[in-house]
Amino acid sequence: MTESTLETSGRNGLDESGAQNSAVPPRSSRGHRFTSYDVRAFEVPGGREEDWRFTPMKRLRGLHDGSASATGSLEVEVTGDSAAKVETVDRSDERLGTAGAPADRIAAQAWSSFTEATVVTIPKDTQAAEPVTVTVHGPGQDRTAYGHLQVRAEPLSEAVVVLDYRGSGIIGDNVEMIAEDSARLSVITIHDFADDATQVSSEHVHLGKDAVFRHFAVSLGGDLVRVNTKVTFGDRGGDADLLGVYFADSGQHLEHRLLMDHAQPNCRSNVTYKGALQGDSARSVWIGDVLIQARAEGTETFELNRNLVLTEGARADSVPNLEIETGEIAGAGHASAIGRFDDEQLFYLQARGIPYDQARRLVVRGFFGEILQKITVDEVRERLEAAIDKELAAAGE
Amino acid sequence: MATLEIKDLHAEVDTEEEGSKEILTGVNLTVRSGEIHAFMGPNGSGKSTLAYAVAGHPKYRVTSGSVLLDGEEVLEMSVDERARAGLFLAMQYPVEVPGVSMSNFLRSAATATRGEAPQVRHWVKEVKQAMSDLEIDESFSERSVNEGFSGGEKKRHEILQLDLLKPKFAILDETDSGLDVDALRVVSDGINRYTESGDKGVLLITHYTRILKHIKPDYVHVFVKGQVAESGGPELADELEESGYVRFTGKKEAAAQS
Numbered sequence: 001m002t003e004s005t006l007e008t009s010g011r012n013g014l015d016e017s018g019a020q021n022s023a024v025p026p027r028s029s030r031g032h033r034f035t036s037y038d039v040r041a042f043e044v045p046g047g048r049e050e051d052w053r054f055t056p057m058k059r060l061r062g063l064h065d066g067s068a069s070a071t072g073s074l075e076v077e078v079t080g081d082s083a084a085k086v087e088t089v090d091r092s093d094e095r096l097g098t099a100g101a102p103a104d105r106i107a108a109q110a111w112s113s114f115t116e117a118t119v120v121t122i123p124k125d126t127q128a129a130e131p132v133t134v135t136v137h138g139p140g141q142d143r144t145a146y147g148h149l150q151v152r153a154e155p156l157s158e159a160v161v162v163l164d165y166r167g168s169g170i171i172g173d174n175v176e177m178i179a180e181d182s183a184r185l186s187v188i189t190i191h192d193f194a195d196d197a198t199q200v201s202s203e204h205v206h207l208g209k210d211a212v213f214r215h216f217a218v219s220l221g222g223d224l225v226r227v228n229t230k231v232t233f234g235d236r237g238g239d240a241d242l243l244g245v246y247f248a249d250s251g252q253h254l255e256h257r258l259l260m261d262h263a264q265p266n267c268r269s270n271v272t273y274k275g276a277l278q279g280d281s282a283r284s285v286w287i288g289d290v291l292i293q294a295r296a297e298g299t300e301t302f303e304l305n306r307n308l309v310l311t312e313g314a315r316a317d318s319v320p321n322l323e324i325e326t327g328e329i330a331g332a333g334h335a336s337a338i339g340r341f342d343d344e345q346l347f348y349l350q351a352r353g354i355p356y357d358q359a360r361r362l363v364v365r366g367f368f369g370e371i372l373q374k375i376t377v378d379e380v381r382e383r384l385e386a387a388i389d390k391e392l393a394a395a396g397e
Numbered sequence: 398m399a400t401l402e403i404k405d406l407h408a409e410v411d412t413e414e415e416g417s418k419e420i421l422t423g424v425n426l427t428v429r430s431g432e433i434h435a436f437m438g439p440n441g442s443g444k445s446t447l448a449y450a451v452a453g454h455p456k457y458r459v460t461s462g463s464v465l466l467d468g469e470e471v472l473e474m475s476v477d478e479r480a481r482a483g484l485f486l487a488m489q490y491p492v493e494v495p496g497v498s499m500s501n502f503l504r505s506a507a508t509a510t511r512g513e514a515p516q517v518r519h520w521v522k523e524v525k526q527a528m529s530d531l532e533i534d535e536s537f538s539e540r541s542v543n544e545g546f547s548g549g550e551k552k553r554h555e556i557l558q559l560d561l562l563k564p565k566f567a568i569l570d571e572t573d574s575g576l577d578v579d580a581l582r583v584v585s586d587g588i589n590r591y592t593e594s595g596d597k598g599v600l601l602i603t604h605y606t607r608i609l610k611h612i613k614p615d616y617v618h619v620f621v622k623g624q625v626a627e628s629g630g631p632e633l634a635d636e637l638e639e640s641g642y643v644r645f646t647g648k649k650e651a652a653a654q655s
């Protein structure tokens with residue numbers, strides 16, 4: 001049996017149409033979260049807490065309870081457009097931590113534990129024509145490393161940044177992505193680790209006035225990858241699009257938790273994540289929280305998660321959640337679905353002579369196509385298409 | 398000269414309420430190339446089930462009997478092998494495949510059934526011609542397979558595939574239903590273009606007699622409760638138009654002409 005589960009909370013449940021101008025008081029807020037830079041301010045999670053209930057705690061390899069002390073380091077390489085200013089700074093740099101504070105114990109642990117941070121700055125009014133690629137290599141098998149990265153697009157600047165995680169090891173890190181006033185920043189994050197890797201990453205996204213932020217999150221490799229992405233708006237007119245694709249194989253746990261925190265009026269956010277799962281105990285978790293605070297009038301937000309369960313024994317959890325504290329919104333809605341691989345689609349393609357493997361590839365590519373199409377960096381898009389084909393071939397069904 | 402022989406075919410489907418349920422109760426039918434067989438029967442008699450069973454849909458389980466294409470057992474082939482062997486099913490409800498463009502799909506299907514990728518230049522022309530014959534706008538090429546197509550647009554695209562893939566045998570499952578008068582003419586012309594060469598066999602499943610004004614059948618079969626109840630020439634269709642299926646079912650149901 002395929003144990004796919006679907007949970008919904010918030011007012012719309014499965015309704016795809018979206019709510020218009022309606023305010024519903026949340027029963028218990030998931031949007032207003034405790035944050036602290038101090039790891040001691042967080043209790044060691046046991047696994048039953050709302051934030052952790054989907055995560056296999058043992059496979060965190062001690063990142064959550066203080067037992068994983070740093071035994072290695074991340075190797076960070078930055079290549080690409082020379083307009084980007086790249087610095088390695090120490091903990092005392094005052095720019096660090098400005099995009100947001102840690103919201104869970106592992107983020108706080110990473111914050112307390114890193115020794116040096118990489119800061120990539122796109123200077124004011126500069127357009128980086130080429131992508132800037134930040135490659136982060138894990139510390140190696142069974143070694144632990146904590147990291148900190150900040151990508152800052154200064155006012156009126158424009159850039160595409162590729163954040164490419166590779167290698168092995170146990171990694172806890174914080175990533176700050178800042179789009180200052182009227183900046184246009186795209187960040188493509190690729191979690192393509194070796195099979196042994198564990199990564200818990202907290203992404204803090206902050207948008208200035210009229211800033212445009214585009215995020216593509218791609219999770220393919222690793223034993224456990226858990227990514228927390230929180231978007232905050234500093235002023236009006238912020239526009240955030242967050243797209244994600246993930247492909248969980250046998251034994252993999254891929255978890256994406258998103259929080260769109262609308263505290264400013266007239267901002268927009270759109271979240272679309274799609275995942276495929278195959279193989280025994282392949283596991284994905286998607287939590288999409290949207291908080292529209294009382295003063296965030298004119299907010300427009302939509303979030304969507306779709307999962308394609310390709311084989312028996314894989315399991316996807318999807319929890320969208322919308323908290324609305326003002327009646328004056330432009331539109332809000334969410335949708336979430338977990339589907340079995342569609343036999344009808346497969347039959348239709350095969351009935352036209354297309355062999356099974358190719359038909360399967362077409363359907364899965366089609367499923368992800370809507371998102372992959374929007375990746376403007378050709379090499380990255382092609383790499384992902386190839387990776388997805390490879391995953392499908394590996395299933396050997 | 399090819400032959401499609403269906404012999405004493407029994408098939409069942411798993412239903413939620415009743416467990417497995419036998420729908421085809423012994424179908425016998427032979428279609429030779431060059432012949433058009435109209436296949437008519439009341440709702441729920443199992444016409445689509447027969448079409449799906451021959452095409453190999455996983456939902457329908459064949460319990461006994463055989464389907465031979467030029468003496469080869471079709472039931473032992475996978476769905477795609479059947480199509481490559483020359484069988485085609487135009488579905489009553491064509492399936493939407495999001496994210497796969499019509500042009501990619503058609504090319505993949507042509508490559509598979511022809512055994513090699515068609516030359517790009519010829520192919521583009523061929524598709525263009527076939528689309529314009531069926532009065533399909535070029536913009537459909539870039540749309541996802543059947544996604545958001547109207548009922549009539551889906552049917553036109555089924556016939557587009559028929560014209561491009563030119564299978565030995567085509568089972569057309571209610572391709573006429575849901576079409577307005579103009580669309581019916583366009584689609585019928587498409588089917589007639591396909592059979593023009595004289596070496597194709599067609600099993601034309603229909604609930605109505607109106608399509609038979611455009612496509613002249615050589616044989617007409619009445620299908621009731623999972624079996625062929627009677628076979629005859631075109632005059633049988635005339636009788637059905639006059640008096641419906643009542644003689645076969647004992648119930649009053651007109652073969653609506655609409």
Ligand SMILES: Nc1ncnc2c1ncn2[C@@H]1O[C@H](COP(=O)(O)OP(=O)(O)OP(=O)(O)O)[C@@H](O)[C@H]1O
Pocket residue numbers: 410411412413420438439440441442443444445446447456489571604
């Ligand atoms: N997947 C299924 N689950 C349950 N019952 C089914 C299924 N498919 C077919 N049946 C039943 O089998 C019988 C025959 O259905 P079928 O669709 O083959 O009839 P049909 O002759 O094509 O009817 P129509 O003229 O309405 O298209 C019906 O009673 C139908 O309800």
Ligand SMILES: [Mg+2]
Pocket residue numbers: 444445446489570571
């Ligand atoms: Mg039918």
